Amino acid sequence: MKKFGRICSNRVIDRVIVSMAILAALLTVFPQTVSAAERSGDPSAELRIGVQTLPDTLDANASVSNAGIQVYYNIYDTLITRDSSSKTLAFKPGLALEWKQTGEFTWEIKLRPNVKFHDGSTMTAEDVAYSLNRVIAEEDPAYVTAHSYLLANFREFEVVAPLTLAAHTFKNEPLFEHLLSDPNAGVTSKNYVKKVGIDKAALAPITTAPYKVAVFEPGQKVELERFDDYWGAPAPFAKVSFTLIPEIASRITAIMTGEMDMITNIPPDQDKVFEGNDKITLIGTVFPMYHIYCFVTSNPVTDNAKLRRALDLAIDRQAITDSLWEGKAEPAVAYQFKNYGDTLYFPDKEDIEYNLEEAKKLLAESDYNGESVQIYNVSNYYTYADLAAQAVIDMWKKIGVKGELVEVDSYTAIDRKKAGIRTWSNPLYYNDPMGVIERHWSPKGEAANQKEFLPTEEYVRQFEIARYSPNSQERVKALRWMLDYFRSETPFIYLYKPYESLAVRRGIDYQIPFNLRAHTLGLRSGEIKASGR
Amino acid sequence: MGNRMIKYLLRRLAVGFITLLGIVVLVFFSSRLTGSPIEAMYPDGLEPGQLELFNAKYGFDKSYADQFVIYLKNLLHGDFGESIRERRDVRAILTARSLETLRLGVWAFALSVTCGISLGVCIALNRESFAVSIANNVMALLFSIPNFIIAIFLMLLFSFKLKILPSQGGGSALHYIMPVACFSLGPTISIAWYVKNGILETISQNYIRTAVAKGLGKARTIIGYAFRNALIPVITQVGMVIVDIVTGSLVIETVFSWPGVGYTLVNAVLDRDFPVVQGIILFLAGIVIALNFLLEILCMMVDPRINREAAA
Numbered sequence: 001m002k003k004f005g006r007i008c009s010n011r012v013i014d015r016v017i018v019s020m021a022i023l024a025a026l027l028t029v030f031p032q033t034v035s036a037a038e039r040s041g042d043p044s045a046e047l048r049i050g051v052q053t054l055p056d057t058l059d060a061n062a063s064v065s066n067a068g069i070q071v072y073y074n075i076y077d078t079l080i081t082r083d084s085s086s087k088t089l090a091f092k093p094g095l096a097l098e099w100k101q102t103g104e105f106t107w108e109i110k111l112r113p114n115v116k117f118h119d120g121s122t123m124t125a126e127d128v129a130y131s132l133n134r135v136i137a138e139e140d141p142a143y144v145t146a147h148s149y150l151l152a153n154f155r156e157f158e159v160v161a162p163l164t165l166a167a168h169t170f171k172n173e174p175l176f177e178h179l180l181s182d183p184n185a186g187v188t189s190k191n192y193v194k195k196v197g198i199d200k201a202a203l204a205p206i207t208t209a210p211y212k213v214a215v216f217e218p219g220q221k222v223e224l225e226r227f228d229d230y231w232g233a234p235a236p237f238a239k240v241s242f243t244l245i246p247e248i249a250s251r252i253t254a255i256m257t258g259e260m261d262m263i264t265n266i267p268p269d270q271d272k273v274f275e276g277n278d279k280i281t282l283i284g285t286v287f288p289m290y291h292i293y294c295f296v297t298s299n300p301v302t303d304n305a306k307l308r309r310a311l312d313l314a315i316d317r318q319a320i321t322d323s324l325w326e327g328k329a330e331p332a333v334a335y336q337f338k339n340y341g342d343t344l345y346f347p348d349k350e351d352i353e354y355n356l357e358e359a360k361k362l363l364a365e366s367d368y369n370g371e372s373v374q375i376y377n378v379s380n381y382y383t384y385a386d387l388a389a390q391a392v393i394d395m396w397k398k399i400g401v402k403g404e405l406v407e408v409d410s411y412t413a414i415d416r417k418k419a420g421i422r423t424w425s426n427p428l429y430y431n432d433p434m435g436v437i438e439r440h441w442s443p444k445g446e447a448a449n450q451k452e453f454l455p456t457e458e459y460v461r462q463f464e465i466a467r468y469s470p471n472s473q474e475r476v477k478a479l480r481w482m483l484d485y486f487r488s489e490t491p492f493i494y495l496y497k498p499y500e501s502l503a504v505r506r507g508i509d510y511q512i513p514f515n516l517r518a519h520t521l522g523l524r525s526g527e528i529k530a531s532g533r
Numbered sequence: 534m535g536n537r538m539i540k541y542l543l544r545r546l547a548v549g550f551i552t553l554l555g556i557v558v559l560v561f562f563s564s565r566l567t568g569s570p571i572e573a574m575y576p577d578g579l580e581p582g583q584l585e586l587f588n589a590k591y592g593f594d595k596s597y598a599d600q601f602v603i604y605l606k607n608l609l610h611g612d613f614g615e616s617i618r619e620r621r622d623v624r625a626i627l628t629a630r631s632l633e634t635l636r637l638g639v640w641a642f643a644l645s646v647t648c649g650i651s652l653g654v655c656i657a658l659n660r661e662s663f664a665v666s667i668a669n670n671v672m673a674l675l676f677s678i679p680n681f682i683i684a685i686f687l688m689l690l691f692s693f694k695l696k697i698l699p700s701q702g703g704g705s706a707l708h709y710i711m712p713v714a715c716f717s718l719g720p721t722i723s724i725a726w727y728v729k730n731g732i733l734e735t736i737s738q739n740y741i742r743t744a745v746a747k748g749l750g751k752a753r754t755i756i757g758y759a760f761r762n763a764l765i766p767v768i769t770q771v772g773m774v775i776v777d778i779v780t781g782s783l784v785i786e787t788v789f790s791w792p793g794v795g796y797t798l799v800n801a802v803l804d805r806d807f808p809v810v811q812g813i814i815l816f817l818a819g820i821v822i823a824l825n826f827l828l829e830i831l832c833m834m835v836d837p838r839i840n841r842e843a844a845a
Contacts, residue, residue: 056574056618141586148580199620217629218619219800220792245701245790253692253700381576412572424577449581 043507043530047237047523050245050254052265056218059202060186061135062142064149066427066519069183070264071222071242073516074235074523076186077208079109079128080177084513084522089341089431091177095128095187095208099176102166105155107176111163116229117189118212125165129157130190140198146184149429149439153179153468171468174475178430182517210235210524220244233525240523255280255503262508264521266501267383268326274503283510284501286330287518288339289427291382293375293392293493295420298451301373302420306366307401308490311373312352313359314399320391321496324384332494335486339431339515344476349483352494359399372404376419379407383498385423416450426494427518433479434467441491453491507531538833545829549822556818557608560811561601569593570617570805591617604811613815614808618801623812626797631816633703634786634793638778640709641716645774649721650767653728654760658752660733676722680781684715684788701790712789716781720774727770731763738762765836772828779817 053067060072080099083090098110115123135143135151155168167176179185192206204213210230215223222242226235243260245251252273254260266282274282295302302308317331334350373396375389386407393403408414414422429435440447443460447453455463459482466478486492504510509529513522522528571587572579579587588594592603607614613623659665675683691711692700699708735741736759744754782795790796794813801809 057620138586141583141590144580144583144586145575199615202620217792218616219797243702243790250688250701250790253688257692257696257699259699259702378576410568410572411576411578412568444581446578446580450578 042238044237046239046241047262047508047528047530048260049240049242049521050251050260050263051242052244052246052248052251054219054222054242054244057142057202058205058213058216058222059142059188059198060183060205061131061146061188062140062202064145064184069517069519070521071224072183072186073520074211074240075205075207075209075213075224076183076188077115078181078183078185078187080181082181082515084516084524084527087514089339089515091181094181095123096180101176104172105169107167107169107173108160109165109167111165112231113163115208115231117192117208118206118227119189119192120229121189121191123187123189123208124162125159126162127190128165128187129159130193131187132157132185134198135185148445150179150182150185172470174468174470174472175430175432175434178432178435182430183520211240214239235523236525236528236530237523252503255505258505260505262502262504262510264500264502264519266503268328268499268501271326271501279506280503281506281508282501282503283512284328284499285512286328286497286499287427288337289425289497289518290332290494291385291388291496291498292424292426293421293495294424294447294452295491295493296416296422296450296452297454297489297491299416299418299420301371304366304368305489306362307368308493309488310359310362310366310368310399311396311401312490312493313355313362314395314401315392315493315495316354316395317352317496318354319395320388324387324391325496325499328499330497330499332496335483335494336433337428337431337436339428340433341431343472344433344479346480346483349480349487351487356398363399363401368401370400370402372402373420374404374406374418375421375423376406376408376414377423378411378413379409382423382425383500388495389423416452421493422452424492426492429517431515433482437463437482438467441486447491456485459485542826542830545826549826552822553815553818557605557811557815558601560814561604561807562597564805564807564810565597567805570807573803573805574618613812616801616806616809618804618806618809623808626809627794627812627816630792630794630797633791634778634782634795636703637709637712637716637786637791637793638775638782640713641720641778642774644713644717645720645724646771648717649724650728652721652725653767654732654756656725656729657732657736657759658755660729672722672725676719679784680715680719681784681788683718684711684785687711687714688788703791708789708791712785712791715785715788716778719781720777724767724770724774727767728760728763731766732759735759735762765832768831768835769828772824772831775824776821779820 051067051070055063055065055068055071057063057068058071058075060068060076078094079096081092081094083092093112095112095115096109097112100108102108109128111123111125111128117123117127132151132154133156134140135147136154136156138144138147153169153171153173155170158166158168160166173179186207188201189206193201203216203218208231210227210232211224212227213222214225215221221244224240226238228234245254245260245263248266248270251260251263252266252270255263271282271284274280295308297303297308321327321329321331333352335352336345336349338345375393377385377389379386386405389405393405396403406419426436426440429439439445441453442448443455443463445453448455462478462481462485466475466482469475469478507530509531510527513520513527516522569584571584571591571593585594592600595603604614611624613627615622616626619626656665656668688700688711691698698710699705702708732755736755741754741759744758745751749757782793783799784795785791786793786796787799794817797809798813801813
């Protein structure tokens, strides 16, 4: 120690130490080491969530993504809301108090009075009309997606009076409530966006929701604060933070060490890490979404419907979910979701099966000549997609079909001249058959645009009826026809509904909300509660 | 400093500027070979016509040459462009994130220099002891392990098993411990080796033997005479510590989710956020070039022999 003391007394080292220490101390402003909840003793003071992905924008109209929906649901109000506590589909007034169809293509919407924006201004019909019309007008390229899947049938939202709007549609709109209750049709302040511009407003939006955005660091974190002038029940937490922790091991460590109160996107093979841990609760769910194989039906190898049907019949979905998903994912039995409700879900159309004999028969009737059926997969995008593809390729060997997995790094790297199949997902955006069909299998949709899906004229006709008909019996008939079409033509293969968990620390009461999109985190009143630590 | 020296330094400055320009060209065009940033933003695909609208908004519909001329013009006005992902000025992103890297880097630098020099002197003083020979081997082992392996090991031990240190982010004093340790481990060892070797080389000189013969004592001779003369290679190495921190930030910040320049650059590359990639690489390259230039001046000031060689 004596020697060390002498060494350190050297003037050079002394100067280095002192100057570095001063600089470091000046630069390092240590924030609090404990959460607000721990400091105050109030468990509802703060909720810290570690997430796998964060949205790049907080403009809900601009991003239809799983990353976005986690946050948008909590920071945007919609005209109509879905009852997240009801096991059956139910709509409730949101920013609109009443709405009714006044003409074949016109709806009248009466707004809730005295609704405040986060900046203290009062919401009017001007704000609602602006928020939705800018999507219809595609004022930013990012609005094209929300326009296409939510507002394609809306011509204009017209201001009739300070608290009254008229919604004009191109065709009849049987899904009015479904569409206007999606957070991607959220409402923002017109004056604020006009003042700062669309891009700046996307970083710090001003809305009417129970939480307001305090901090947004894209790619890092979003911090929300309770909005005290909210028109409805106050938010359960004074502060909520979403922190991006892409690696699953790091997310698990963060909740284990108490750095986070909740973490998302836990794949089934990690569930055992939490076994015996009474401080953390795992909440697992099968998402209203299918992992699917989209055929490129314009490809000469996969242009034969009998081959496509044979490939579908040769997949043992139960074996895949048992081995890869530890039995927790749900094998597809129909091209439908039970979430539609009893009137639109048809049990007699549960016709997805594993039937090798039938597969071999159809294969023999097809024009298959031993070519390789290439499955294009974007690496690390869909959980276990690569492993599932390898299992499927093995299963196809049993009927004599040669498969090949091609890993690519992006969607655009898919070569549709070579690809027979690409991996995809079909989430249910709202609880109606059109909640999955319109987004993915519309005659004007992306699969059709890429010439992967080549709908017939009759399909186009039936789609129009199923989508827009005011007559529910007609819709049912058309939907049944479409299911038969999907069966016989097999433009895609539904594999399974994936399973994922989120983990919450002891003392937080949470359950996956009903009627909302997959990956939505319900942090509003009645959806989550902190009862202690 | 004579005229020839000034000319030499100006020449070095010009070379630095040309290097920077080369980097601008290389990064601009090579980043565009990776594909479209818009397609990276929409991994599930875009709606018909949406890509064209985005390309028009961000100017990607122009030829690469036109895009480069616009970029260069803006750059000369100090405008690094706007992030495609974050929708804000690259300068604002750089300022915020480089401060985060600086928070870590200053601690790592201070620790590396102080521990490295102290350790080097200690080893030189006790070079024949058994403990030092063990320490030398341990240092060689630690130096050869990549820092991301050490980072993951520390995380597993202190966060996952012992639960005493936070695993990610930059919220508190405790958050600094593991990333700073990872940043400074390699530089500490390399500085210690340079100091040790410098001292050992110097103590074989005649004037040291004379000092010892005068009865000054081993430690006093080493610290008072040998250490000063061993400083020149150490100065260069200390400068390299900053380069180590700059380059190491890409890995360490990503492992610990530390919101600094390295973490931002890795994400920007994955997202193909061209303006951010260009801005950060230019910024980092500027630091390394400026640092080399300063080190050269510093070495000239410390050792007149280098001054003469350069002028010649």
